[in-house]
Amino acid sequence: MSDLLWQKPGVKVDARIQQFLAGEDVILDREFFLFDIEASRAHAEGLQQIGILDAEELAGLKRELEALAEDFRAGRFILDERFEDCHSAIESRLVERLGDAGKKIHTGRSRNDQILVATRLWLKDRLARVAATCRESAEVALARAEAEQGVPLPGYTHLQRAMVSSLGMWWAAWAEGFIDNAQRAVQTLHWVDANPLGSAAGYGVNLPLARDHTTTALGFGRMQVAATYAQISRGKFEMAAIEALSSALLDLRRLAWDLSLFTSAEFGFVALPSQYTTGSSIMPNKRNPDVIELMRASYSAAAAARTEIEQLLSLPSGYHRDLQFSKGAIFHAFGRGLGALELLPDLLRNLEWKTDRMREALDPSMYATDLAVDLARQGLPFREAYKQAADPARWEQGDPEASLAARVSPGAGAQLRLGELRSRLDALR
Template sequence: MTRLLWQKPGVQVDERIQHFCAGDDVILDREFFLFDIQASRAHAQGLQLIGILDADELAGIERELTALAADFSAGSFVLDETFEDGHSAIEARLIERLGDAGRKIHTGRSRNDQVLVATRLWLKDRLSRLHALCRESAEVALARAEVEATLPLPGYTHLQRAVVSSAGMWWSAWAEAFIDDAVRARDTLAWVDANPLGSAAGYGVNLPLAREHTTAALGFGRMQVSATYAQLSRGKFEMAAIDALSSAMLDLRRLAWDLSLFTSAEFGFVALPAQYTTGSSIMPNKRNPDVIELMRASYASVAAGRTEVEQLLSLPSGYHRDLQFTKGAIFHAFGRGLGALELLPDLLRNLEWKPDAMRAALDSSMYATDLAVDLAREGMPFRDAYRQAADPARWEQGDADASLAARVSPGAAGDLRLDVLRERLGPGS
């Protein structure tokens, strides 16, 4: 390992303790490294604006940061245990290439605000991707709801057959769910879009740092004004981002449950695309819905990440090393969550209904609610109508298409209001 930034003369570093403290930090920093380089560039520009760096020194730092980003992306620079973390790796590279100019890069900043800004940029990137995936899933669901609006599908409560429903209602439900999730991702992104760079260790520095410049240069919507609050917000903003992800993952989990049931032989309503299934190692007859089962399971990693961050926040104000563990929590939560959501739009585009099986599952009891409402519409008190419609002797196999067409309450099969959902989704971005 290179010499530690904080190492003092005459103090021997215990390798076991250092390994415990560093843990997998340098490995996790690979995820944030390009954002750390981006923030270092903006910080260097700010230092030049206040006279700490001259124009030549800034040009050299910008050149070497560009080269470092390219080398890292190409794999010729590897962030490994040679370095304590990604921050020290950037500084070591600049010192190696630029000497004293590289030694100036850390003026006015701490590794505390350095990790904050890199993480904040990373969260913005991930929330933007979450927003895009939720939009795409909603768009697919809306398109299929329009095409399959009148395709009959049994509606269930308590996993028991309840009423006649439709594929259009099923699709519109998921469309609205993912519209809500997209809105939440967008709003959370706007909330965390605050620049902590320049807050140093949480108390500012005795330099007129160009925080307005770094805010604009890094594309933040606003500056996080209080240097102390910048530290207090660590974990809080991460938890909010995971909450936005959780919203989409809870919907994905329930959707995956539907598909797990609908693809079973007992239901037989849906055929999955072949690439979304796998075989058994011993039973040659099996095609297993492993992908949707792992989609269903992925929420567990998101929930675990959220819990880990929350438990780390039982702290007084100021920076504490405990917060180092928030990086792994958000990395694993978003890695597993976005990985599952990436597969969803194509799954929704390509799953196939089995209309014969869906119609065959519509028994006469599923028209009882229609009967009760019809009697009430004719003037019978609803509780009397309910009792009459509860008599199996009055049940008759109805017309599924007519039942759906008559369901005209807003949002029901006869009035899906897809135009309203489309308006809420809005144009792209």
């Protein structure tokens, strides 16, 4: 490992202790590396504005930061165990190439606000991806609701046959769900869109740092004003981002459950695209819905990550090294969660319904609620209508299209109000 930024003469460094302290940081920090470079560039510009750097030094730093970013993207620079973390790697490279100018880059900042700003930029990027994927999923679901709104589909409660439903109602449910999820991701992005750079270790510094400049240069919506709150917010903002992701993953889990059931031989309502299935290692007859099963499982990573971070936050104000462990949690949550979520739009586009099987599953009992409501509309008290409609002797095989056409309550088969969902979706763009 290269010299530690904090190492002082006469301080002994124990390799085993240092390994424990560093942990997986240098590997995890690969996720943050380009964002840390971006923040370092803005910080350098701010230092030039207040006279710490001259124009030539700033130009050299920006040139070397860009070269380092290009080397990292191309695989010519690897963040590995030579370095304690991404921050020390960047500073080491700048000192190596620029000497004293490189040694000036850390003026006015701490690794505390460095990791905060890199994390915040990373979270903004990931939340934007969550929002975009939810919008795309909602768009696909809404288009299919419009195209297939009158196709009958059995509706279930308690996994028992309940009422006649439709593909229009099924698709509209997911369209509205993912519109909500996109909206929540956007709202959370706006909430975490606050620049902590310049808060240093949480108490500011005796320099007039150009925090307004770094806020604008890094594309933040606002400055996180209170230096101490910048530190207190670490973990809190990460949990909020995970919760926005989790909202989408909860819907993904339920949708995947539907498809797991509907693709089984016992239901046989839908066929998955072949690339979303795998074969068995022993049973030649099998095609397994492994992709949707892992989609269903992906919420667990987000739930575990949120819990892990929450348990880290039993802390007083100020920075504490416990917070280092929050990095792995967010990477695991978004790595697995976004990986699942971003497969969803194409899956929804390519589902093939088996409408004959769906129609065959509509038995006479599923029209009993329609009968009860019809009797109530004719003036019979609903509880009496309910009793009469509960008699199997009165059940007849109905016309599913007629049942759907008569379902005129807002949001039901004949009143999907897809235009309202379309307007909400368009407003998110």
